[in-house]
Amino acid sequence: MEFPKENFSEWYQEVLASAEIVDNRYPVKGMLVWRPFGFAIRKHVTGLLRELLDETGHQEVLFPTLIPETSLDKEAEHIKGFGGEVYWVTYGGKSPLDVKLALRPTSETAMYPMFSLWIRSHADLPLKIYQIVSVFRYETKHTRPLIRVREVSTFKEAHCALRTEEEAEEEMKIIDGVYKAFWTELGIPFLRVQRPSWDKFAGADKTIAFDTIMPNGRTLQIATSHRLSQKFSKAFNVVYEDENGEQKYAYLTSHGVSERAIAALIGVHGDNRGLVLPPEFAPVQIVIVPIIFKGKEDIVMKKAKEIYDKLVVNWRVKLDDSDSNPGDKFYYWELRGVPIRIEIGPRDIQNKVLTISRRDNLEKVQIPEDRLLDELNKLAEEIHENIKKRAMQEFKRKIVVAKSLDEIKKSDNKPVVIKAPLCEDWEECGKKVEDQISKEFRGIDLDDKPEGEKCVVCGKPAKYYGVWSNAY
Amino acid sequence: MEFPKENFSEWYQEVLASAEIVDNRYPVKGMLVWRPFGFAIRKHVTGLLRELLDETGHQEVLFPTLIPETSLDKEAEHIKGFGGEVYWVTYGGKSPLDVKLALRPTSETAMYPMFSLWIRSHADLPLKIYQIVSVFRYETKHTRPLIRVREVSTFKEAHCALRTEEEAEEEMKIIDGVYKAFWTELGIPFLRVQRPSWDKFAGADKTIAFDTIMPNGRTLQIATSHRLSQKFSKAFNVVYEDENGEQKYAYLTSHGVSERAIAALIGVHGDNRGLVLPPEFAPVQIVIVPIIFKGKEDIVMKKAKEIYDKLVVNWRVKLDDSDSNPGDKFYYWELRGVPIRIEIGPRDIQNKVLTISRRDNLEKVQIPEDRLLDELNKLAEEIHENIKKRAMQEFKRKIVVAKSLDEIKKSDNKPVVIKAPLCEDWEECGKKVEDQISKEFRGIDLDDKPEGEKCVVCGKPAKYYGVWSNAY
Numbered sequence: 001m002e003f004p005k006e007n008f009s010e011w012y013q014e015v016l017a018s019a020e021i022v023d024n025r026y027p028v029k030g031m032l033v034w035r036p037f038g039f040a041i042r043k044h045v046t047g048l049l050r051e052l053l054d055e056t057g058h059q060e061v062l063f064p065t066l067i068p069e070t071s072l073d074k075e076a077e078h079i080k081g082f083g084g085e086v087y088w089v090t091y092g093g094k095s096p097l098d099v100k101l102a103l104r105p106t107s108e109t110a111m112y113p114m115f116s117l118w119i120r121s122h123a124d125l126p127l128k129i130y131q132i133v134s135v136f137r138y139e140t141k142h143t144r145p146l147i148r149v150r151e152v153s154t155f156k157e158a159h160c161a162l163r164t165e166e167e168a169e170e171e172m173k174i175i176d177g178v179y180k181a182f183w184t185e186l187g188i189p190f191l192r193v194q195r196p197s198w199d200k201f202a203g204a205d206k207t208i209a210f211d212t213i214m215p216n217g218r219t220l221q222i223a224t225s226h227r228l229s230q231k232f233s234k235a236f237n238v239v240y241e242d243e244n245g246e247q248k249y250a251y252l253t254s255h256g257v258s259e260r261a262i263a264a265l266i267g268v269h270g271d272n273r274g275l276v277l278p279p280e281f282a283p284v285q286i287v288i289v290p291i292i293f294k295g296k297e298d299i300v301m302k303k304a305k306e307i308y309d310k311l312v313v314n315w316r317v318k319l320d321d322s323d324s325n326p327g328d329k330f331y332y333w334e335l336r337g338v339p340i341r342i343e344i345g346p347r348d349i350q351n352k353v354l355t356i357s358r359r360d361n362l363e364k365v366q367i368p369e370d371r372l373l374d375e376l377n378k379l380a381e382e383i384h385e386n387i388k389k390r391a392m393q394e395f396k397r398k399i400v401v402a403k404s405l406d407e408i409k410k411s412d413n414k415p416v417v418i419k420a421p422l423c424e425d426w427e428e429c430g431k432k433v434e435d436q437i438s439k440e441f442r443g444i445d446l447d448d449k450p451e452g453e454k455c456v457v458c459g460k461p462a463k464y465y466g467v468w469s470n471a472y
Numbered sequence: 473m474e475f476p477k478e479n480f481s482e483w484y485q486e487v488l489a490s491a492e493i494v495d496n497r498y499p500v501k502g503m504l505v506w507r508p509f510g511f512a513i514r515k516h517v518t519g520l521l522r523e524l525l526d527e528t529g530h531q532e533v534l535f536p537t538l539i540p541e542t543s544l545d546k547e548a549e550h551i552k553g554f555g556g557e558v559y560w561v562t563y564g565g566k567s568p569l570d571v572k573l574a575l576r577p578t579s580e581t582a583m584y585p586m587f588s589l590w591i592r593s594h595a596d597l598p599l600k601i602y603q604i605v606s607v608f609r610y611e612t613k614h615t616r617p618l619i620r621v622r623e624v625s626t627f628k629e630a631h632c633a634l635r636t637e638e639e640a641e642e643e644m645k646i647i648d649g650v651y652k653a654f655w656t657e658l659g660i661p662f663l664r665v666q667r668p669s670w671d672k673f674a675g676a677d678k679t680i681a682f683d684t685i686m687p688n689g690r691t692l693q694i695a696t697s698h699r700l701s702q703k704f705s706k707a708f709n710v711v712y713e714d715e716n717g718e719q720k721y722a723y724l725t726s727h728g729v730s731e732r733a734i735a736a737l738i739g740v741h742g743d744n745r746g747l748v749l750p751p752e753f754a755p756v757q758i759v760i761v762p763i764i765f766k767g768k769e770d771i772v773m774k775k776a777k778e779i780y781d782k783l784v785v786n787w788r789v790k791l792d793d794s795d796s797n798p799g800d801k802f803y804y805w806e807l808r809g810v811p812i813r814i815e816i817g818p819r820d821i822q823n824k825v826l827t828i829s830r831r832d833n834l835e836k837v838q839i840p841e842d843r844l845l846d847e848l849n850k851l852a853e854e855i856h857e858n859i860k861k862r863a864m865q866e867f868k869r870k871i872v873v874a875k876s877l878d879e880i881k882k883s884d885n886k887p888v889v890i891k892a893p894l895c896e897d898w899e900e901c902g903k904k905v906e907d908q909i910s911k912e913f914r915g916i917d918l919d920d921k922p923e924g925e926k927c928v929v930c931g932k933p934a935k936y937y938g939v940w941s942n943a944y
Contacts, residue, residue: 025589026582027540028573033586036531036601043532059508060515064623065537065575065606066559068499087538088563089575092610093556101500103537103561110498114505117497129508134537138564151536 002331003272008216012267013145015274019336021266022145030143030150037336038262040283042154045261046132048185048280049156052178058128058158063110065134066101071109075235078108081202085138087150103136108203108228108254111159112236119250121241122163126171130158130255146263147220147472154259161238161250168227168251172208175255179210179223182257187278187388188212188264189395190222191417193443193467196427201226201254211442211469213398214267217415219442219469222260228252268391275337276360278387279380286317286376287333291326291345304344307354307372315376334359339383340376360386401465405433405456408468412437417469419445421462423455430466432457439468474803477744480688484739485617487746491808493738494617502615502622509808510734512755514626517733518604520657520752521628524650530600530630535582537606538573543581547707550581553674557610575608580675580700580726583631584708591722593713594635598643602630602727618735619692619944626731633710633722640699640723644680647727651682651695654729659750659860660684660736661867662694663889665915665939668899673698673726683914683941685870686739689887691914691941694732700724740863747809748832750859751852758789758848759805763798763817776816779826779844787848806831811855812848832858873937877905877928880940884909889941891917893934895927902938904929911940 003018005011016022021038034042050060066089073079082105089101104110111129119127135155143149158175162168176192183190190210200207204226211219232238233249242248269276279285288311290304301321308319318338320329326343333341343355353366356375360383367375402408402420411418418439422429426444433456434441444464453462475490477483488494493510506514522532538561545551559575562568576582583601591599607627615621630647634640648664655662662682672679676698683691704710705721714720741748751757760783762776773793780791790810792801798815805813815827825838828847832855839847874880874892883890890911894901898916905928906913916936925934 023586023589025586026536027543027585028536028538031536031538033536034534036533039532039534042534060511061508062506062511062514062625064498064500064503064505064625065608066500066503066623071499084565086565087561087573089559090562091560093558095610101559113499114495114497117495136537138567151538153534153536 002335003270003274005215005270005272008214008267011270012263015266015270015335016145019275021262024145028150030139030148032145032149032151032153034153037283041262041265041277041281042259044281044283045186045265046154046156049182049257049261050132052181053130053156053158056174056178058130058160061129061131062133063104063107063114063131065104067104067107067110069100069102071113072102074109075203075232077231078203082106085140087136087138104133105137106135106155106254106256107131107133107157108159108232108252109236112232112238112252115161115238115250116236119161119238119240122243125161125163125240125250126167127161128158128171129160130156132156144472146259152258154262156257158255160253160255161233162253163240163242163248163250165229165251168229168253171253172206172225172227175225175253176208179225179257182261183210183212183222184388185278185280186261186265187384187391188222188261188268189392191219191467192446194446195443196430196441199443203228203231205229205231208446209443211467211471212264212268213395213417213469214264214472215394217398217417217470218472219417220260220264220267220472222264223255223257225255226253228254268394269387270337273331274335276387277337277339278384279339280384282337282339283316284318284333284336284338285315285380286311286340286342287329287338288317288319288342288344289326289329289333290319290321291343293346296346299349300344300346303349307342307344310373311376340379358383360390402456403453405436408433408456409437412439415470417467419448419465419467420456421450421453422464422466423458423460424463425458425460426464426466429455429457430468433466433468437468438470440471442467442469442471474807475742475744475746477687477742480686480739483742484735487738487742487807488617491747493734496617500622502611502620504617504621504623504625506625509755513734513737513749513753514731516753516755517658517737518626518628521654521729521733522604524653525602525628525630528646528650530602530632533601533603534605535576535579535586535603537576539576539579539582541572541574543585544574546581547675547704549703550675554578557612559608559610576605577609578607578627578726578728579603579605579629580631580704580724581708584704584710584724587633587710587722588708591633591710591712594715597633597635597712597722598639599633600630600643601632602628604628616944618731618738624730626734628729630727632725632727633705634725635712635714635720635722637701637723640701640725643725644678644697644699647697647725648680651697651729654733655682655684655694656860657750657752658733658737659856659863660694660733660740661864663691663939664918666918667915668902668913671915675700675703677701677703680918681915683939683943684736684740685867685889685941686736686944687866689870689889689942690944691889692732692736692739692944694736695727695729697727698725700726740866741859742809745803746807748859749809749811750856751811752856754809754811755788756790756805756808756810757787757852758783758812758814759801759810760789760791760814760816761798761801761805762791762793763815765818768818771821772816772818775821779814779816782845783848812851830855832862874928875925877908880905880928881909884911887942889939891920891937891939892928893922893925894936894938895930895932896935897930897932898936898938901927901929902940905938905940909940910942912943914939914941914943
């Protein structure tokens with residue numbers, strides 16, 4: 001119980017610091033340093049995201065960090081939504097700039113002037129690109145590492161241009177598929193929620209968000225997908241000539257995932273000893289700890305190295321041959337979420353077995369040395385599945401389905417997410433519920449529909465499940 | 473001769489645009505967009521750099537983009553050198569910031585406050601980290617894509633803290649090794665040059681630079697390595713306790729490579745048809761072009777797909793089954809530097825051979841289909857070696873070794889780099905040469921020493937070769 005998870009906020013800060021994920025002592029509030037261990041997790045997570053986007057025909061690019069005010073200003077709703085939290089560059093050296101430059105809060109307005117140059121004919125569409133970059137928001141709310149920051153240092157933003165509204169809707173589905181695969185692999189359960197109109201991305205006509213539930217019952221928005229229709233293409237003149245020679249405005253979509261993916265990975269799976277990482281995302285997948293007894297040093301170290309050499313071909317493996325005692329080594333690597341620990345002592349060597357500890361359930365097993373490689377593959381798979389299963393059970397425990405306003409109110413002060421049936425006027429009725437409770441109306445669940453139920457507000461036939469939560 | 477390389481400046485701009493490497497029409501001067509094809513080259517190049525740094529014990533991290541003025545100001549020489557070209561963030565939304573924030577021009581002053589927290593004892597050293605990020609310089613000189621820009625969007629900066637001056641010198645050698653391996657693999661020949669004191673990094677006590685020679689004879693600085701001694705560690709209080717319990721200032725080094733690596737890769741190897749890329753860095757390594765004849769479409773396409781399926785396992789291969797005619801396809805992929813083209817026509821299929829074209833020397837060979845995989849491996853190796861060899865020959869042709877001031881003056885107006893012997897007071901004598909010619913004194917060649925020669929200025933025994941060039 002080095003890191004009691006009951007008090008999640010403290011646990012989270014403590015584990016981020018102790019496991020050397022990020023350092024938030026950097027002398028600008030809300031801006032963090034990724035340390036080597038944290039960076040390695042980030043690399044594996046972004047690696048999967050890149051793979052999934054590449055496979056579905058999205059191409060990686062890199063746009064400038066700065067957006068001229070003249071571009072940021074072009075779409076009225078967008079600048080209204082973002083203007084208040086933009087960092088402005090006003091000087092180059094000692095010279096004031098002619099045009100102020102914004103640190104990108106998101107890159108729609110950086111990309112569309114180029115879309116307007118690149119797109120000429122229907123043959124240039126669809127255009128599907130993405131980048132993984134820093135974006136900046138002058139947050140006035142309380143900041144939290146990886147969750148609410150002023151420099152989002154890991155922002156995957158995909159931006160697509162399509163010919164028709166149908167193709168845009170199709171792209172929304174393709175990205176849904178990418179995100180589902182991504183969160184499933186990370187073992188992060190989610191609700192796929194359509195946001196109410198007042199909570200959409202500034203300039204979008206539809207926003208779908210993925211929300212997970214953190215251990216304290218608060219939802220964390222971990223991905224978004226925006227159908228932008230033609231608002232931006234009209235503002236930026238993103239036009240193509242269709243098959244009949246007619247000039248048409250393109251339909252645009254944008255899709256974001258940030259380092260909150262790593263906040264969720266840490267928060268959802270961790271336990272009282274620190275991080276618990278699925279093997280695929282663990283910087284160190286296997287740690288070998290030699291258990292040294294006096295007079296047996298050589299034989300143990302020799303075997304440990306032999307095992308290391310065998311594993312290093314296919315695994316991210318670490319042989320901890322430091323001077324610390326085994327207990328300290330166990331503590332150190334458990335905190336860092338290493339999924340598999342192999343202990344090697346003189347007796348194990350004599351019996352031709354290895355002692356293997358799982359980080360996820362802390363169980364130990366002995367396996368014959370000659371079956372090590374097969375067992376590890378099986379074990380890594382089992383660990384991944386168990387982590388996913390556990391997270392899903394916990395997720396379900398944190399969702400209360402209420403049938404009436406009274407039931408909603410009863411759960412309002414609990415650390416849970418509330419779902420309840422709403423009619424087709426879900427925005428209006430959802431808002432009426434919000435006005436009577438402390439939780440926030442997040443929108444409607446897109447993957448679960450009520451059958452034969454009634455709206456908890458107006459009593460009309462229910463069409464959707466509304467979602468209310470305390471949100472990060 | 474679509475892209476005549478004699479006029480290198482035009483060739484360079486033309487090829488960057490036509491091969492869709494970067495787009496410089498972004499509405500901020502000196503800031504560029506990496507397009508998908510260019511981004512893919514960048515990915516392979518940075519991939520190699522990461523590999524070499526990881527292998528030598530450097531760990532990847534990520535620091536914030538913004539540096540508070542109070543940090544940037546701490547080391548006097550540094551701020552004197554960089555202050556004039558820093559972009560300043562002065563507003564968050566509509567609020568003026570209490571402390572101005574600089575867009576990092578380089579990250580020494582971002583990192584050292586954290587070094588000061590991380591480093592306590594000699595056991596914490598050496599500390600060796602790197603990041604690949606954007607840095608920003610408000611350039612007043614003429615900008616050029618990837619060469620002189622206002623947002624350097626690919627800056628690999630390594631930063632190390634060591635216990636002693638000897639260990640710092642040792643780290644300089646380790647990075648020299650990394651850089652030599654990197655440039656050798658890219659096929660970019662270089663001079664390793666120690667810069668004169670007035671041309672050192674602001675705050676360094678020694679700067680080593682790698683200079684390559686572009687087709688127009690101008691040198692391009694493609695890497696730097698700075699020994700910073702204890703100046704910064706004193707300014708930022710980077711202190712460790714040594715084995716005897718004494719508090720000591722650490723010795724610091726920093727080491728940079730930018731997207732100029734890609735400018736060099738393009739400029740050095742390219743030819744009149746466009747890019748020529750070593751297979752390791754080519755986004756598309758092999759293109760298959762079916763040569764369709766009426767009535768034979770199916771048999772040709774079937775064979776092309778069969779070959780594609782065989783190659784896609786180990787190669788970045790593209791089957792160009794578009795409607796363009798073969799000539800246009802050849803042009804398109806040659807411009808993009810694809811190292812190997814496989815043509816498949818009905819006669820080839822009948823004869824069980826494949827026609828293979830090399831991009832580097834434009835030669836064609838026919839090989840039996842059943843030996844394809846072996847031949848491709850051999851061919852890729854040969855292409856890489858040939859590209860390297862050709863670049864080295866060209867590099868040597870562009871260096872004139874002069875024995876006297878007269879000989880130097882004779883070559884001054886030629887598109888070459890001049891080397892000539894200098895005595896141990898090389899800074900002074902090198903400057904005296906510079907004052908009489910149009911080329912710039914770059915420093916001394918660290919990999920070539922004169923024997924039994926005399927300084928071209930003062931006639932004293934020569935110890936070094938000075939280097940003069942027109943520099944980018």
